[in-house]
Amino acid sequence: MTMQRIGGIAALVCAATYIFGFVLLVTVFAESGFGTNRIDAAGVVQFTVENQALMITWNTVIYVLNSLALAVLVVALASRLKTKSPDWSTITLAFGLIWTTLVLGAGMIGNVTTEQMAVLAPNNFETAVQTWEALHAVELGLGGGNEIAGGVWILCVSIAGLIYQSFGKIIVGLGLLTGLGGFLTILPPLGEVAGAVFGLGAIAWFIAVGLALLFKRDAVAMQASA
Structure with missing residues (x-):
């Protein structure tokens, strides 16, 4: 199996961890107030004590598992871009590994x-x-409350994909929207909306x-589908 295909599996794992997180937020965690801007700290602590295994599973999936899969995806995408632009490949690798580290740290x-x-x-x-x-x-601060990294x-990745036509239009369009949403979480008034755009995107x-x-199989095939 090629690195590109392994990266594809890693990307789907990343998506699955996000879906898992959203499902728990709107179901099991809904009454505890966890994941909202107006968190009842005492209520969350009580919920955590009563559901320790669930909380560890939650953190492990949305942070630890996500970061491990993300590291593989970051390398796979950087490798794909390297044939087009070694500089952009290095830039995406650097930012991707920074994000991976922050996510893993948040989970720990x-x-x-x-x-x-x-x-x-x-x-x-x-x-x-x-x-x-x-x-x-x-x-x-590491990664649960903002999505800047x-x-x-x-x-x-999306800008490089657009410049060098390494990815199809859907991927580039979704990436630009999602990336902008993540970056805008730096602004407190837009944090909640921008975070939702980033998460769903x-x-x-x-x-x-x-x-x-x-x-x-290759970038040419991807360009043809654009």
Whole structure:
């Protein structure tokens, strides 16, 4: 199996982790207030203590598994661009690996936070809430609360794909929209809307990229489909 096809599978895994995350947010986590801008810290800590296994699964899938698959996809796309432009290939590789590292870090912080809540909450609930707020802020700063690094990477890949016709129009269009949405999460008034655009757009983009890498043998074939 070629690196391009492995990258295609990785892209679909990334999409699946996003879908998993969204499904849990609108179902299981809906009543806890987790994932909203007005989080009830005490309620989240209580929910975390009562559902420790679920929270660890959540963090592992949306962060850890996502970052591992993302690393493979970043390398595969950089490799694809290298034949067209070594410079753009290097740029996308750098931004992609930065994002991958931040996502992995957020997942590790998230899992440690969950473990700490299980230890602290039974004896000192107030301390547990304060600890959760501090660690959650770190998690959000790394990757859970903004999508700047991911937005810049997807923008770079899409711009390179547009310039060198390495990807079809659908992939480029979705990538530009998704990347812009991620970058705009830097602005607090647009954070929630831009984050939703990025999240939903990323699912579509990952699926489109995954299918293209799996079923298009070379860049020429991809250009012909544009």
